[in-house]
Amino acid sequence: MFQKVCIIGFGLIGSSVARAIHKADLAKEIVCSDLSQDVCDKVMELGLANYATPNLQEAVTGADLVIMAVPVRQSAAIAASIKDHLAQDAIITDVGSVKESVIEDVSVHLPDHVHFVPAHPIAGTEYSGPEAGFAELFENRWCILTPPPEVDIRAVEKITLMWEAFGARIEIMDAKRHDMVLGMTSHLPHLIAYTIVGTAVDLEDHMQDDVISFSAGGFRDFTRIAASDPVMWRDIFLTNKDSVLELLQRFNEDLTALQRAIRNDDGDFLQQFFAHTRHVRRQIIDRGQANYPRSPIGSKRYTPRSQPRDKKSGSLSE
Numbered sequence: 001m002f003q004k005v006c007i008i009g010f011g012l013i014g015s016s017v018a019r020a021i022h023k024a025d026l027a028k029e030i031v032c033s034d035l036s037q038d039v040c041d042k043v044m045e046l047g048l049a050n051y052a053t054p055n056l057q058e059a060v061t062g063a064d065l066v067i068m069a070v071p072v073r074q075s076a077a078i079a080a081s082i083k084d085h086l087a088q089d090a091i092i093t094d095v096g097s098v099k100e101s102v103i104e105d106v107s108v109h110l111p112d113h114v115h116f117v118p119a120h121p122i123a124g125t126e127y128s129g130p131e132a133g134f135a136e137l138f139e140n141r142w143c144i145l146t147p148p149p150e151v152d153i154r155a156v157e158k159i160t161l162m163w164e165a166f167g168a169r170i171e172i173m174d175a176k177r178h179d180m181v182l183g184m185t186s187h188l189p190h191l192i193a194y195t196i197v198g199t200a201v202d203l204e205d206h207m208q209d210d211v212i213s214f215s216a217g218g219f220r221d222f223t224r225i226a227a228s229d230p231v232m233w234r235d236i237f238l239t240n241k242d243s244v245l246e247l248l249q250r251f252n253e254d255l256t257a258l259q260r261a262i263r264n265d266d267g268d269f270l271q272q273f274f275a276h277t278r279h280v281r282r283q284i285i286d287r288g289q290a291n292y293p294r295s296p297i298g299s300k301r302y303t304p305r306s307q308p309r310d311k312k313s314g315s316l317s318e
Contacts, residue, residue, distance in 0.1 A: 003028050003062075004027065004028065004031060005029070005030050005065045006063040006066045006067070007032055008060075008070060009034060009068065009070035010040075010042075010052075010069070010130045011130070011133075011232075012127060012137075014032075014067070014130075014133070015130040015131075015133030016133035016137040016138065017095070018030055018049060018133070019048065019134060019135035020138060020165075020167075024166065026165060030049045031050060032049035032059070033054065033059030034054060035054050036054070039052075039129075040052035042129075046131065048130060056081050060085050061087075063086075063087060065091050066090060066092045067093050067094070068096075068106075069094070069095045071231050071234075072094075072096040072098045072236060072239050074235075075096065076109065079105075079109035079110055087114075088114075089113065089115065091115050091155045091158060092117070095120060096120060097182055097232075097240075098182075099144075099175040100178075100240075103146065115151055116147075117145060117147050117151060117156050117159045118146045118147065118175070119146075120143065120144045120146070122141055122143070122186070123138050123141040126225070128228075135166075138166040140288065141168050142168065142170075143170055144171045144172075145170060145171070145172050146173055146174065146175040180243045180247075182243075183244050183246075184247055187237065187247075188247045188251060190226075192222075192251075193221075193226040196219070196226075197223055197226040257273075261273075
């Protein structure tokens with residue numbers, strides 16, 4: 001499908017994309033670009049790319065597909081840095097959890113001879129780094145594409161086929177709608193999780209120790225969510241602030257109503273409220289969205305791919 005794919009940023013998503021591309025045999029060459037030389041070295045050690053370099057301009061030269069797998073507030077600077085080195089008809093895409101601001105910030109830097117197809121795979125774990133990725137991360141997961149109206153439909157089709165080859169289900173969505181939907185299903189829950197775990201951290205030492213020692217399932221789930229990459233989530237909240245603040249206001253109103261019901265011993269209200277939310281959980285299960293992807297870290301089924309290389313070309317060998 002592609003001659004040369006350049007993946008910028010090799011965290012969980014970037015490294016999983018590299019593994020998925022190799023598994024589906026979609027590219028002749030995979031290039032890693034990460035500003036951290038340590039990450040580049042680890043990528044080569046794991047056999048995830050033909051070569052790796054911190055030099056963005058070198059990495060994208062000649063690539064027919066460039067994937068930005070970085071915190072969303074870095075996207076504009078990367079686009080500005082690589083714009084003069086992009087090949088004719090190259091496709092640029094991303095994996096960010098915020099779309100409207102990324103489209104605005106990135107599009108202004110890209111030349112007319114390339115095609116920008118924003119994408120967001122709704123998949124992840126609490127782990128990060130090139131070691132954390134696995135090719136199956138995207139299987140049976142949604143990948144939302146938010147292409148601007150003027151983008152070449154052939155580029156959209158090609159990105160669609162790529163994600164389908166990874167096992168993902170595709171949805172085309174308006175960027176503004178995407179940001180509101182993900183604000184509710186992902187961003188607000190993460191904000192709540194960070195807050196709850198932060199409240200536990202602020203308890204007295206003896207209480208904090210007991211909370212950790214006797215963590216029930218609900219608190220453990222919150223700590224899993226709150227263990228996510230802090231840089232990534234800082235950027236998400238700052239770039240999707242309008243949606244998050246609107247949803248946070250609605251959440252505060254519901255929380256106030258629950259607080260009032262508890263204070264007034266209003267059991268009928270509480271039971272009705274909880275019954276309604278239980279119904280939502282059943283709907284999520286029915287649509288196959290209740291299972292979490294398994295991280296390879298600590299899993300016996302995962303063996304990092306470290307393939308033999310042709311010493312002359314440095315290419316991956318089968």
